[in-house]
Amino acid sequence: MGIKNKMRVSVRIMKNKISRFIKKKNKSKIISLTAYSKNIASIIDKHCDLILVGDSLGSVLYNFTSTKKVTLDMMIEHSKSVRMGISKSLMIVDMPYNTYRNPKEALKNARKIVSQTKCDGVKLEGGKKIYKIIETLTKNKIPVMGHLGLLPQSAKNFKYKGKEKSERKVILRDAKLLEEVGVFSIVLECIESSLAKEITKSIKIPTIGIGASIHCDGQVLVTDDLIGLNKISARFVKKYANIEKHINDAVFKFKKEVIKTQFPQKKHTY
Numbered sequence: 001m002g003i004k005n006k007m008r009v010s011v012r013i014m015k016n017k018i019s020r021f022i023k024k025k026n027k028s029k030i031i032s033l034t035a036y037s038k039n040i041a042s043i044i045d046k047h048c049d050l051i052l053v054g055d056s057l058g059s060v061l062y063n064f065t066s067t068k069k070v071t072l073d074m075m076i077e078h079s080k081s082v083r084m085g086i087s088k089s090l091m092i093v094d095m096p097y098n099t100y101r102n103p104k105e106a107l108k109n110a111r112k113i114v115s116q117t118k119c120d121g122v123k124l125e126g127g128k129k130i131y132k133i134i135e136t137l138t139k140n141k142i143p144v145m146g147h148l149g150l151l152p153q154s155a156k157n158f159k160y161k162g163k164e165k166s167e168r169k170v171i172l173r174d175a176k177l178l179e180e181v182g183v184f185s186i187v188l189e190c191i192e193s194s195l196a197k198e199i200t201k202s203i204k205i206p207t208i209g210i211g212a213s214i215h216c217d218g219q220v221l222v223t224d225d226l227i228g229l230n231k232i233s234a235r236f237v238k239k240y241a242n243i244e245k246h247i248n249d250a251v252f253k254f255k256k257e258v259i260k261t262q263f264p265q266k267k268h269t270y
């Protein structure tokens with residue numbers, strides 16, 4: 001098969017995956033989590049509809065105080081690893097800060113992300129300010145996920161959004177605008193509950209909430225937060241496991257056995 005035909009086939013496969021994802025709205029809740037590596041991705045893949053390689057990796061893995069320091073190369077390398085662990089979920093990659101300042105830059109970088117990581121689409125933060133940029137990507141057949149509410153790449157504070165009437169109007173308008181320019185879904189981060197409900201009812205594409213109430217079509221969390229590997233205390237995080245304790249116990253046992261020369265045994269030795 002020639003390169004052009006191969007590209008056509010992969011665009012068609014991508015389109016089918018995206019349209020199956022959109023059809024989940026009003027049918028079943030959408031499950032989404034982050035992954036930054038193959039091992040985690042392969043565990044969560046069977047449970048998820050969408051796996052996000054989030055730029056939250058900056059704070060979770062690299063201790064950055066802001067996602068602004070995350071680079072395109074970091075996102076691409078982590079995404080290549082994640083790709084190896086996914087067989088069924090939609091894989092979406094965050095475009096990091098300063099990689100989509102204008103349509104030309106965004107298209108060049110989004111194409112680089114898609115071609116090098118084989119992801120199914122990219123996520124960009126923002127509404128009216130970037131809708132021309134998003135339109136350029138969707139017109140060029142790059143699936144885009146939107147992100148509204150609290151926008152970590154540009155936030156001045158980390159307060160929830162939608163308390164003020166004027167702010168609510170802007171976020172609702174932005175959600176409709178993003179739908180118009182062809183995003184296939186929108187992450188709503190830290191949005192007041194009734195606003196999340198209104199947005200979810202007002203658009204035909206799925207909303208995925210993080211700190212945005214039960215009214216969203218689906219939920220997303222940072223996996224490291226959910227499994228208790230990342231020390232974070234935020235209202236919207238629920239810790240479902242304490243992996244830190246399991247790692248501690250295993251490492252302690254290993255150390256004890258090495259000291260007592262109980263490990264390695266004959267069966268571990270050549």
Ligand code: KIV
Binds near residue numbers: 187
């Ligand atoms: O970067 C990220 O992980 C995200 C999710 C929290 C939605 O954007």
